[in-house]
Amino acid sequence: MTFADLHLHTYFSDGTYSPEEMVSKGRHSGLAALALTDHDTVEGCQPTAAACEAAGMEFIPGTELTAEQDDHELHILGYFLDIHNPKLLAEIAKFQAVRQNRIREMVARLNQLKVPLTVEAVFKEANCRSPGRPHVARALVKAGLCSSLDEAFERFLKNNRPAWVPKFKMSAMEAIELIHQSGGVAVMAHPGLNRADEVIPGMAEAGLDGLECFHTKHSTSTAEHYLKLAGRFNLLVTGGSDCHGMSKGRPLIGTVKLPYHHVEKLKARAAERKAAAVATSAG
Ligand code: AMP
Ligand code: FE
Ligand code: FE
Ligand code: ZN
Numbered sequence: 001m002t003f004a005d006l007h008l009h010t011y012f013s014d015g016t017y018s019p020e021e022m023v024s025k026g027r028h029s030g031l032a033a034l035a036l037t038d039h040d041t042v043e044g045c046q047p048t049a050a051a052c053e054a055a056g057m058e059f060i061p062g063t064e065l066t067a068e069q070d071d072h073e074l075h076i077l078g079y080f081l082d083i084h085n086p087k088l089l090a091e092i093a094k095f096q097a098v099r100q101n102r103i104r105e106m107v108a109r110l111n112q113l114k115v116p117l118t119v120e121a122v123f124k125e126a127n128c129r130s131p132g133r134p135h136v137a138r139a140l141v142k143a144g145l146c147s148s149l150d151e152a153f154e155r156f157l158k159n160n161r162p163a164w165v166p167k168f169k170m171s172a173m174e175a176i177e178l179i180h181q182s183g184g185v186a187v188m189a190h191p192g193l194n195r196a197d198e199v200i201p202g203m204a205e206a207g208l209d210g211l212e213c214f215h216t217k218h219s220t221s222t223a224e225h226y227l228k229l230a231g232r233f234n235l236l237v238t239g240g241s242d243c244h245g246m247s248k249g250r251p252l253i254g255t256v257k258l259p260y261h262h263v264e265k266l267k268a269r270a271a272e273r274k275a276a277a278v279a280t281s282a283g
Pocket of ligand 1: 167
């Protein structure tokens with residue numbers, strides 16, 4: 001059997017690994033293929049592709065877009081997309097600008113609470129265009145203002161805590177459309193964490209291609225539940241560890257192993273999406 005891990009983050013968003021470190025860990029855990037799905041960016045795809053090629057592994061370009069549907073925050077994974085697609089890159093640039101402004105707002109709120117963190121310290125810690133709360137948390141710990149990442153989230157950064165600032169989200173339908181027009185397939189990430197099963201039929205109708213049935217935070221019964229829903233709504237099945245490197249304790253890469261036949265099906269769908277995207281842009 002060959003396996004893939006289709007949900008991974010590097011330091012191009014809130015993971016801690018470089019592409020090379022991640023690929024090396026992936027190879028040692030026995031993966032044949034991996035997909036990079038950094039939040040709201042595709043910047044890490046080229047270096048990760050190069051590292052996979054050097055390691056003799058298959059690379060699948062991807063991203064994890066922040067989206068919403070009916071007041072639920074949803075993460076939409078895009079796979080096999082054209083990472084040079086101009087519309088995709090324009091939307092990602094917008095996302096990144098608002099993420100950077102959000103960091104400034106969160107730091108301003110911390111300063112109002114007499115926590116003397118600087119914006120520069122967070123940007124230095126993030127060192128990427130897609131910064132988020134984990135970077136604020138790491139900067140707070142590094143500056144000695146919190147003793148742990150958990151404390152930073154509990155005291156300041158969790159939803160509705162005093163330094164939390166809501167995040168920009170595109171509509172889930174727009175995210176699906178954006179992925180399709182760049183020739184990719186769109187998959188709902190970790191449905192078990194979203195508690196939004198009621199939106200799945202409408203999204204399937206709108207062209208959602210798959211459900212991430214296997215995920216680190218899904219129990220066996222949760223995975224079975226989503227396998228059933230995928231069958232009912234004719235959705236493809238994906239899975240991944242959602243490894244963020246060392247930022248969440250032990251590295252998770254390779255702990256969720258997706259049998260490769262699911263990747264074959266995803267690839268076949270991507271070929272259809274690509275053909276449709278070319279036909280649309282030509283017409
Ligand atoms: P953001 O995209 O800036 O809202 O940050 C969301 C990211 O923060 C998630 O992808 C997780 O990696 C991380 N995160 C969210 N909640 C927590 C928490 N309570 N403790 C540690 N990390 C968290
Ligand atoms: Fe994350
Ligand atoms: Fe996610
Ligand atoms: Zn993720």
